[in-house]
Amino acid sequence: MKRDWLPLALLAVLILGALPLVASLPIWITLTVAGLAMGLMIFMMASGLTLVFGLMDVMNFAHGVFISVGAYAAASVLLALKGQAQAPGLAANLAAIGAAVLAAIALAAALGWFFERVVIRPVYGDHLRQILVTMGGLIVVEQLIIVFWGPDLISLPRPTALTGSFIFGDAAIERYRVLAVAAGLALFGAMWLLLNRTRIGLLVRAGVENAEMVEALGYRVRRLFVGVFVVGSALAGLGGAMWAMYQESVNVQMGMQVLVMIFIVVIIGGLGSVGGCFVGALLVGLMANYTGFLAPKLALGSNILLMVLVLLWRPRGLYPVAK
Amino acid sequence: MLSLVGVNTHIGQYHILQGVDFDVPRGSLTMLLGRNGAGKTTCLRTIMGLWRASAGRIRYEKADIQDLKTPDIARLGVAYVPENMGIFAGLTVRENMLLAARGGAPDPKRLDWIFGLFPALQKFWQTAAGNLSGGQKQMLAIARAIIEPRKLLLVDEPTKGLAPAIIGNMIEAFRELKRTDTTILVVEQNFHFAQTLGDAVAVMDSGRIVHLGRMDALVADPALQAKLLGLSLETHQ
Numbered sequence: 001m002k003r004d005w006l007p008l009a010l011l012a013v014l015i016l017g018a019l020p021l022v023a024s025l026p027i028w029i030t031l032t033v034a035g036l037a038m039g040l041m042i043f044m045m046a047s048g049l050t051l052v053f054g055l056m057d058v059m060n061f062a063h064g065v066f067i068s069v070g071a072y073a074a075a076s077v078l079l080a081l082k083g084q085a086q087a088p089g090l091a092a093n094l095a096a097i098g099a100a101v102l103a104a105i106a107l108a109a110a111l112g113w114f115f116e117r118v119v120i121r122p123v124y125g126d127h128l129r130q131i132l133v134t135m136g137g138l139i140v141v142e143q144l145i146i147v148f149w150g151p152d153l154i155s156l157p158r159p160t161a162l163t164g165s166f167i168f169g170d171a172a173i174e175r176y177r178v179l180a181v182a183a184g185l186a187l188f189g190a191m192w193l194l195l196n197r198t199r200i201g202l203l204v205r206a207g208v209e210n211a212e213m214v215e216a217l218g219y220r221v222r223r224l225f226v227g228v229f230v231v232g233s234a235l236a237g238l239g240g241a242m243w244a245m246y247q248e249s250v251n252v253q254m255g256m257q258v259l260v261m262i263f264i265v266v267i268i269g270g271l272g273s274v275g276g277c278f279v280g281a282l283l284v285g286l287m288a289n290y291t292g293f294l295a296p297k298l299a300l301g302s303n304i305l306l307m308v309l310v311l312l313w314r315p316r317g318l319y320p321v322a323k
Numbered sequence: 324m325l326s327l328v329g330v331n332t333h334i335g336q337y338h339i340l341q342g343v344d345f346d347v348p349r350g351s352l353t354m355l356l357g358r359n360g361a362g363k364t365t366c367l368r369t370i371m372g373l374w375r376a377s378a379g380r381i382r383y384e385k386a387d388i389q390d391l392k393t394p395d396i397a398r399l400g401v402a403y404v405p406e407n408m409g410i411f412a413g414l415t416v417r418e419n420m421l422l423a424a425r426g427g428a429p430d431p432k433r434l435d436w437i438f439g440l441f442p443a444l445q446k447f448w449q450t451a452a453g454n455l456s457g458g459q460k461q462m463l464a465i466a467r468a469i470i471e472p473r474k475l476l477l478v479d480e481p482t483k484g485l486a487p488a489i490i491g492n493m494i495e496a497f498r499e500l501k502r503t504d505t506t507i508l509v510v511e512q513n514f515h516f517a518q519t520l521g522d523a524v525a526v527m528d529s530g531r532i533v534h535l536g537r538m539d540a541l542v543a544d545p546a547l548q549a550k551l552l553g554l555s556l557e558t559h560q
Binding site for chain 2: 199202203205206209210212213214215216217218219220221321322
């Protein structure tokens with residue numbers, strides 16, 4: 001099948017175009033790795049939402065709470081396993097992180113399953129009610145987080161092995177960002193394999209285009225909806241856990257704070273497109289870091305500008321899904 | 324094999340099917356004709372469970388299916404080709420076919436038979452379905468429906484928008500299909516296509532069946548054609 005390389009070329013242009021503007025190779029390397037790490041963490045959080053948009057045609061404004069819940073679950077586990085997390089050994093640190101990530105995934109997935117059954121299912125096909133009930137669900141879950149974890153910001157020291165930086169010449173690259181890049185690329189690889197090399201992936205891709213026809217071929221799309229919603233929630237929980245360790249703190253609003261960027265990524269990528277979501281997330285992460293360094297006052301609006309430019313070029317996103 | 328008794332379908336506030344009664348005999352190719360808006364597409368979608376019948380019975384192989392969900396109806400051996408063909412444009416021809424073969428990988432012999440019917444599909448096997456021509460997309464839609472043996476095939480306007488040469492290809496494909504055990508119900512506006520292939524005919528108007536009979540009887544009676552079909556059908560003769 002013919003591949004569309006232009007969005008990847010845009011990514012290359014952004015990365016290479018930033019080098020003369022930054023005018024310092026070590027700083028450019030640091031910013032680029034930071035942008036890739038940020039982008040890949042956003043990809044973790046956004047990939048589930050884009051599939052939910054594309055496959056289920058559901059506008060889930062509560063996606064941010066899965067991120068928050070994942071972050072709080074991970075924080076609770078890391079704080080409970082403080083001994084291992086702050087121990088000098090890498091193995092003990094990774095064991096604590098693994099437990100935290102698993103807790104984040106499990107809690108977010110369970111919440112996603114409950115949310116789909118109770119909140120989303122009655123409003124399939126009705127966008128206005130979807131916006132209303134998911135906003136309502138968001139408020140309820142945020143208040144539950146306050147009930148269980150309290151309203152205050154919780155500090156979350158990074159595990160010892162992930163503090164500090166690797167030094168390459170004059171360039172400093174935070175260890176945690178390397179982990180985030182590795183985890184994000186591994187997740188993208190796994191999703192690519194799942195979507196392109198398995199029957200369930202084929203069903204998801206077909207369902208994103210035309211769920212009714214998938215049903216007419218004899219497949220129960222409703223089960224697929226539940227599965228995708230749960231996996232999307234779990235990925236948001238995973239992203240939330242990674243984001244919490246990146247920010248070294250958790251707060252009730254953190255999911256909503258990052259949700260704006262997630263929506264930008266989903267729109268830039270093309271609704272329902274995991275590949276588009278990946279490229280869009282990298283563009284957003286890199287743009288935020290480059291403009292944060294070059295023109296801090298523009299940092300907030302730079303991704304909105306990016307979205308406008310991408311949509312002027314490709315109104316249905318970088319990799320639009322055929323509908 | 325398929326029997327509709329007093330089937331009513333509402334879509335929102337509109338009462339589309341208003342007591343549809345007809346039978347599709349086993350092993351036959353039945354043409355469902357009628358002007359635009361008569362309810363033909365609604366009829367197929369209601370049989371397939373994509374729109375729910377608000378009253379009446381749809382009997383298929385001695386079981387009532389009007390309350391079944393679409394996937395369950397498909398799993399009883401009913402294949403459906405919608406008017407817009409319903410191909411997955413972002414998937415390759417191969418992936419479209421693979422998805423339709425619920426039993427796993429397609430049977431190589433059956434695949435060869437399908438390639439004999441539609442050689443273009445073999446040529447464009449790894450091409451994204453969205454890049455095919457209109458005729459090739461229709462071939463893919465029909466091929467997908469028959470990738471595994473099905474008892475009943477529902478096809479909505481297979482010749483719509485196709486060039487005459489491609490329609491000829493479609494006629495040959497349906498002739499070949501008729502030699503198998505498949506029972507076929509086709510919604511059609513092209514009377515040349517309909518009269519060439521149809522064994523039985525049902526004509527709809529305003530949500531009801533207004534004529535049922537053998538196709539050769541309708542072909543032999545120009546007055547009846549004019550009365551039932553009037554100016555609404557393209558004849559392509």
